[in-house]
Every structure is written in structure tokens, then in C-alpha cells.
Amino acid sequence: MRLSRVFFLLGFLGVPTAVVILFILVPAILTLIISFTGLDHRFRWEYVGLENYRKILIDPNIWIFVVNTAIFVVGTLVFNVGVGLFLALLSTHVAEPIGYLVRAVYLLPRVTPSVVFAFIMLWIFSPLDSGVLNSFLRNLGIEPIPWTTGYPWIFLFIVNGLVGCSLGMLIFTSAIKSIPQDYIVAARVDGASTLTIILRIVIPMIRGHIMFVTAYQTLSLITSFEYILLTLDGGPGYYTTEVWALAAFHRAFAQYALSSQYGYAAAMTAFLVASAAILTALYWRAFRIREMISQPKIEL
């Protein structure tokens, strides 16, 4: 290898690698190390072994977090994949400019700053009379409905689902567009209705994509908590919508620094990420992600 080539590779790969190590790998390992300590607001490092993990297992609230995480992941996932599929099917069965408009509009929540989107949704679904839906109902002479306080999960499915559904929508759209027209035309000649074609040809042919989106979003939803933090923040009431990741976040970055339990929170995080990692390994096998990484054609 020539010296200039070594320098070239070191510079081009070395600098990105170095920052990734410093700002991703080191923090991740630090979190893991902290999970074996009793670190709190006093910032004293004392090794406590598996004490934090033991405390998690006997925490009376732990099942609330587990159940909440399951509800959150399943509900949002159904919304994400279902609405994503619906939008993809709808936008590919209408005039192209209209289909394009639908896709562009439903991509908006993803690029909107999270605080802004959270604010709009909180206002629309506000349980107060000033909320958009409630002032609409009041004009119709109907009793206001306590949207967020009465149906917090539905509200969270809608907020997170609107942000998340565009991924499925875009992937399904390009999958549907790549289905050979012959199949559709042949089915139509045989007298199949559009609904039959969608159910018998389109959906079976994009099954792989549906599985991929389901897998990908399951994993990201398990550790997701930003929009819950920004809207209901685990409430209303006692841990009603406190998912595992949010509980860990609250333990570490509480409103009052004095109540921060970094060690315990780090252990909760490690627990969560370990379960996500096991799931990822299973998906990796099931979906053969390795095939997406092709070798370069020639080497200069």
C-alpha cells in the first residue's frame, strides 16, 4: 500500500470513526458502567454490582411500565402500518398529482419540530373548552369530551402514529409502484375488482416490505418516548402512560436534580436496550439485512 493511500484512508475513515467512538460508543459504554454504580446527584462513583438490576425486578411499578410499553408499541404500530398502508394504496390509486399531495402532506409531521407538533396536537385534543375539537362540539351543542385525559392512549397513538406512518407510506408506495403492470392487467381482464386486486395481488406482493416496516418500527417504538414526554409526560394520573423508556428518563433527568438516580436509570436503560437488541438479532436473521450490503464492483 502506498503511503498517500494510507493517509487518505486514515483521514477519510479515521475522523468519522473517531467521533463515532467518542460520541456514540463511549457514552453507550459509560451508561452501561454507570448501571453498576449507585451514582446520583452527589456524583459519587461507588460500585454496587447488580444491585440496581435487583431493585428493578422488585420495583412494584415495573409491571406498569412493561404493560404501558406493550400498549404503546402495539397501538402505535397498528396505526403506523395500517395508516401507512392505507395512504400508500390510496395515493397510488388516484391521479398522480393528488397522490403526490397526499404523500407530501403526511410527511410533514415527521419534519415538523417535535415541540411544535406536540403543541398543535395538545391544543386540538385539549380537554378544556378552548381545544379545537371541543369548541367545535360546543358550537354543535354537544358536551365537550375530555380527549387527552379520558383517552390518553388513543391520543398518543394518533400523535406518534402521524409522525411515524410516513415511513411505511413511502416504502409501501415505492413497492406498489414496482409491481409489474402485467399482473394487474391480467387480473383486470379476468374481471377482478380493484379491491380483489389489492387483497390478492398487491398486499401479498409487498408482504416483505410490510414485515420490514413492522420490524423496524417495533424496535424504534420500544425505546421511543419523546412525544409522550412532550404531551402527556406519563400522565394523566399515576403512571398512566409512563412507558419504560420514559420512566428511565424521568429517573435520570428528573425535574429536581436532587432526585436523579443515574445508576438506577442506566440499569433500566440497559435492560430495555438488551431486550431490543435480542429482538433485533431475531429480525436480522429473519430479514437477511446482510444482503443489503453489497461489495464494491472493482477496486482501484
Next chain:
Amino acid sequence: MARPHGIVVNLVAIAIAAIGMAPFALLILLAFSKSPTSLEGFTLDNFAFLITGKLFTEARYSSIYPDIYVVTLNTLILALSVSGIVVLLSSMAGYVLSRYSVPGRGFMLGLILALHGIPVIILLIGLYFLLRSMGMINSLLGVTMAKAVLDLPLGVWVMKGFYDGVPWDIEIASIVDGAGRLRTWLRIMMPLIRPGIAALAVLEFISGWGEFLLIYTLIFSNTSWTLSMVIRGLIGEMGSVNLNLIAALSLYYFIPVLLFFIFTQKYLLRVSLGGVRG
């Protein structure tokens, strides 16, 4: 499949698009509303902060909330730095990963996908202590670096995809003519993938501009706040009192994103897909 299927389906699609647009239309109406809690009339008063830089005239509030232009400058610095760092480092690493068969290349590509999916929650506590020991806690620099590096795996993956799309012939011609690899990269490859660079730059600007969680966790003093923190603070403090002011500030915060989105959505669709599909 772009066959129009009758008027009804098209009308349904338009209605669905209208529903999707409604939240944003409502935000705009509220930002110009006279009533603090409902849609009523039209006024520019909610945007008075653009002239004075102050959200409130009362002294006790204006000490809590820093000057809006300082906050905007912070937000802008963060967004531009994140965008610059990600574009520069990903166009370097993406080039090598696309063109060289370096040892461990397959492993690196797998690692990039894994890092792309790494949850922020596992990093936050570690980052807090890392930045604290480096003296970068409570500083925009620390947040900028953390944010940029978190987005880097996606950037590398996207840039690699764009380099993969450039035929080898052009590059070989340049190297045969005696230009070195560095020169070829800078003079031949970079201009060829300019659309990719522009798309990633916009995507990362939007990503940095809208960032909330890292700032919420790693910044304590309001002089280093960004717009997301100010809006979050307003929602918490007077979420049901001063809705039209929050809406005006939200709209001000949202407009750059909206403009970028309108002008570059074609590229954005491509990049956000590339991030997960390879």
C-alpha cells in the same frame, strides 16, 4: 398503478390530504388570532416579539425568557453546524465505503446500520457524564457534536448510496489523467453528487433545527436555549392561557422547515427512504 379510479376515490384522497393539512392550517390561524385561546379575527400583535425580541412586556417573564433573536441565533448555529459536520464527514466516509475494499468493510456497513438504529435513551446518561467531564455540558458545542454524530450513520449510508450511483468510468478517466484520489474526490465526485449533498444538508438542517431532547437534557442555562426549549417552556407555563403567542412563535420556528420542505420534498423523499432501505 397511477390509473385514476374514478372521481370518488380522487375526492376521498383530497379530503384525506385536507385532514392531514388541517393541524398546520389551524396553527397558522391561531398565530394570527386576536383571542388568546380561540380562533378569532386577524391581528399581527402576536408577532410583536419580532420587533422587540421580547416575548413578554412584564419584567418578571422577560427575565425567564431570553431575547428571541439570541435564541434564534443559537438554533441557527446548531442547525448549520450539524448540517455542515454531517455533510463533510459523511461525504468522506461514504466515498471510501463506496469505492474502496478496505478490511472490515462489510462489518463497518453492518455497524453503520446498527448505529443508525441505536436508541438515544442509552446514550443520554453516558453523554451527560462524558460532556460533564469534558467541560462541554451546558454548551451548544457539546449538543452540536452529539447531535451531528448521532445523525452521522444515516448520513454515511445516504452518501454511500449517492456515490454508488456514479459510474466508475468518470473516476477512472480522471485518475488515469494523473489526478490523485483526493483531487478526484474533490473535483470530480463531489460536483457529481451535488444533489445528494444538498438533500442531506437540508435534511440535517431540519434535524438540527428541530432538536429538542438533547438540549432539554444537556443544557441548563437559558442563554444557550434554542427555540424548541422556549416553546416547551411556554407550553409548560401557560399552555392554556397564551395559545396565540405560542402559536405565533411556533409558526416563526416552523417557517424555515416549511420552506425547505416545499422546495426540496422530492430530494427529501429520496433521502429519508435511503436511510432505511439502502
